[in-house]
Amino acid sequence: MTIEVKTSQSYTVIVERGAMSRVGEIARKKKQAAAKAMVISETNVFPLYGAQVKASLETAGFQVSCFIFPAGEEHKQMATVCDMYQALAENSFTRTDLVVTLGGGVTGDMGGFAAATFLRGMDFLQVPTTLVSQADASVGGKTGVDLPFGKNLVGAFHQPIGVVTDPLALATLPKHIFNDGLGEVIKHGCIADKELFQALEQGAALDDLEQVVARSVAIKRDFVEADTLDTGRRMILNFGHTCGHALEKLHDFRGLSHGEAVGVGMVLACQAGERLGITQPGTGARIKAVLAKYGLPTSTSFTPKEIVEATALDKKSDGEALRLILLKEIGESLINPINREELLQALRIGGEQWQS
Numbered sequence: 001m002t003i004e005v006k007t008s009q010s011y012t013v014i015v016e017r018g019a020m021s022r023v024g025e026i027a028r029k030k031k032q033a034a035a036k037a038m039v040i041s042e043t044n045v046f047p048l049y050g051a052q053v054k055a056s057l058e059t060a061g062f063q064v065s066c067f068i069f070p071a072g073e074e075h076k077q078m079a080t081v082c083d084m085y086q087a088l089a090e091n092s093f094t095r096t097d098l099v100v101t102l103g104g105g106v107t108g109d110m111g112g113f114a115a116a117t118f119l120r121g122m123d124f125l126q127v128p129t130t131l132v133s134q135a136d137a138s139v140g141g142k143t144g145v146d147l148p149f150g151k152n153l154v155g156a157f158h159q160p161i162g163v164v165t166d167p168l169a170l171a172t173l174p175k176h177i178f179n180d181g182l183g184e185v186i187k188h189g190c191i192a193d194k195e196l197f198q199a200l201e202q203g204a205a206l207d208d209l210e211q212v213v214a215r216s217v218a219i220k221r222d223f224v225e226a227d228t229l230d231t232g233r234r235m236i237l238n239f240g241h242t243c244g245h246a247l248e249k250l251h252d253f254r255g256l257s258h259g260e261a262v263g264v265g266m267v268l269a270c271q272a273g274e275r276l277g278i279t280q281p282g283t284g285a286r287i288k289a290v291l292a293k294y295g296l297p298t299s300t301s302f303t304p305k306e307i308v309e310a311t312a313l314d315k316k317s318d319g320e321a322l323r324l325i326l327l328k329e330i331g332e333s334l335i336n337p338i339n340r341e342e343l344l345q346a347l348r349i350g351g352e353q354w355q356s
Contacts (some may be wrong), residue, residue: 001214005139005159005221007228013139013163013221015214020127020166023053024060027098027125030161034098034123037062038088040111041102042071045129048172053102053127062098065091069110073253076106076146078154084114095119098161104130105137105258109152112143116158126160129169131181132259135188135216138163140224140234146253150313151245157229165217167210176257179295183240183259185212186290187266188219191239194331200290236333239325240266246310250302263287263296268307272346273326278336280329287330304347308340 003013014026027037037057041050046068057064067087069080088099099122101111108126115124128138144155170178182200189197196215199205205212220237227234244265247256267288273279288298300307311322322343326336338346 001210003214003217003221006225007141007159009159009161011160011162013165013217015134015165015167015210015217017168017210018166019164020049020052020169021056023100023125023127023164024056024058024062026162026164027057027062027100028060030125031096031098031123033096035063036091036093036097037064037100038091038093038098039064039066039100039102040069040084040107040114041066042069042075042104042107044071045103045107049102049127049129049169053100057100065093071106073106073146073248073258076110076253078145078147081110081114081117081145084111085118088114088118093118093122095122097122099124100127101125102127102129103133104128105133108133108138109143109155110145112141112158112160113145113155116143116156121158123161124158126163128163128165130173131170131178131213132184133181134165134167134170134213135181136184136220136237138165139217139220140237141228142230149249151248151253153313165213167213170209176295180257180259182294183261183263183291183296185216186287186294187237187239187262188216190266190287190327190330191236191325191333192219192222192331197290197330201286201293203293232335235323235335236325239327239333240264240269242311242322242324243268243307246307247300247302249310250306256297260297263291264298264300267291267298268300268347269324269326272324272338272343273336275346275349276326276336276338278334279327283327283329304344307347308344311340311343 099115115122126138128134141159144152147153240262244261247261270284
């Protein structure tokens, strides 16, 4: 199936079993004049799919180079992007050529950022291979890298020319990586799709992964089209991310994955929302139960004070005010301005019930 994303540069997300074998064909239709393609991937993914994607691109007439970086969020940094720039320069890439990102969210974010900034902008094609990247990160044009003091603090909006999503790639994921991606899928159900959330509660949603991915992409698409530059309604996609990014920072971007952090962040946001009288009582408990059902953590040993202090460089801040994303109930969400002291108090009061 195909999903159209209409932004400043409109593009198509193809969700199709076996689509990875058609990357070259799809890329050539979109880049008829390009001579070269660089596949940017990482050490876990490239051995699985690199040869297939490279061969597909070569069959379509591209001269293919590959840049492989060490897997892991800790490598999502400017030094790695600079190495990408060097590889592009050494292989004489021009603005008419193409970057192909093959991997999860880290690969798409960094490879997309390299494409956005090398020669002031090149086209790139996303080939996401994890659930979190297929269902969320590959759509919307956010690219970037982490800094030691915060996640995704350097980046650019740069829409891909297309996204090629092959659900068959999910079969090769370790269980904990697959479950990590469910954090973002659960989030989509929380903010905009009560039926999707209920299917996840009942354990039925994963019977058709192609439909789950497509539904998540459509939810993300709707928010992106309404607010391409993330200044208003699109911020709702950050439900769970204010505390989640803080937790990733507190863990030094190791040991706690993005989806796990977002899951805990959703529980904490519901704690705050219920305390503030905004979120329907019991909502947090339902989310906590779904997270636990899929093997995701639901609590943290860090104190509310440590978590709130770690939000200091949150991109959704206006000075001391945070634009905290809260639920009214499952499937209905809103942006709630709150200062850090108010958030601290909301997390402190009644917090014991969320520990496990």
